[in-house]
Amino acid sequence: MDKTLIEDIHSQWVQAKMQAQEECENRSLFNMAEKYRVCSMFKGTETVEEVLALFTTPQGIEFCTKHSFPTIEMCRKFKGETAERLGIFVEEDVRIANYPIVVLVGNCHAELEYNDPDKRHQVILMHGASASIKASNWAVVFVNNASGGSVEIEATDNAKVL
Numbered sequence: 001m002d003k004t005l006i007e008d009i010h011s012q013w014v015q016a017k018m019q020a021q022e023e024c025e026n027r028s029l030f031n032m033a034e035k036y037r038v039c040s041m042f043k044g045t046e047t048v049e050e051v052l053a054l055f056t057t058p059q060g061i062e063f064c065t066k067h068s069f070p071t072i073e074m075c076r077k078f079k080g081e082t083a084e085r086l087g088i089f090v091e092e093d094v095r096i097a098n099y100p101i102v103v104l105v106g107n108c109h110a111e112l113e114y115n116d117p118d119k120r121h122q123v124i125l126m127h128g129a130s131a132s133i134k135a136s137n138w139a140v141v142f143v144n145n146a147s148g149g150s151v152e153i154e155a156t157d158n159a160k161v162l
Contacts (some may be wrong), residue, residue: 002047002048004093005048005077005078006044006045006048006051006063007044007047008074008077009070009074009077010042010043010044011027012067012069012070012071012074013070014080015040016063016067016068016069017036017039017063018036019032019034019067020036020063020066020067021033021036021037024036030052030143032145033109039048041054041057041059041060042054048078048082049082049086051078051117052078052083052088054103055086055088055103056087056088056103061101061103061122061124061140061144063162064124064126064146065124065126065144065146066146067125068127068146068147072105072106072127075090075105075126075127076090076091076106078090079091079092080161085124086101087099087100087101087102087103088103088105089102089103089104089105089108089110090105090106090108091105091106091107091108092110093109093110094109094110094111095110095111095112095116096110096112096113096149097112097113097114098113098114098115098116098119098121099112099120099121100120100121100122101121101122101123101124102122102123102124102131103119103124103126104123104125104126104129104130104131105126105127105129106126106128106129107128107129108130109129109130109131109132110123110129110130110131110132111131111132111134112131112132112133112134112141113134113135114133114134114135114136114139114141114159115135115136115137115139115159116139117135117137117138117139119141120140120142121139121140121141121142122141122142122143122144123141123142123143123144124143124144124146125144125145125146125147125149125151126146126147127147128147128149129147129149129150130149130150130151131143131149131150131151131152132151132152132154133151133152133153133154133161134154134155134156135153135154135155135156135159135160135161136155136157136159137157137158137159138158138159139143139159139160140159140161140162141159141160141161141162142162143161143162
């Protein structure tokens with residue numbers, strides 16, 4: 001099961017990467033197209049946990065949000081305890097506090113609370129997910145709403161939600 005899942009998502013990643021490369025070439029962004037062409041960040045030999053960890057790297061987040069990758073159907077296959085331990089929640093309602101990275105996917109709503117001023121917090125919404133964010137005590141939260149989902153923000157005590 002895991003091997004087939006990794007092969008499937010790797011195949012989709014290769015296709016998405018090629019499309020990104022072609023888009024850059026069509027826009028005469030040849031240096032960027034070359035970066036996509038040579039990127040080997042995802043090799044297809046990873047475990048499920050390693051693949052999910054790749055999604056939460058800065059480069060992974062940027063690629064996934066920019067190219068709507070992976071599809072919602074593929075995200076559903078990764079739903080579960082391993083994903084949740086890494087802060088990835090697929091089509092479920094959650095209430096959590098101070099996770100450094102939270103990725104919300106699909107028909108999902110999260111109530112998120114941040115009050116730790118010593119950490120960088122990031123919330124990524126994909127495929128229609130929504131969130132209510134309460135930030136306080138100098139906490140800083142970066143939000144990337146890649147899907148147009150709804151985000152409600154309440155920031156107090158000098159906290160910032162960007």
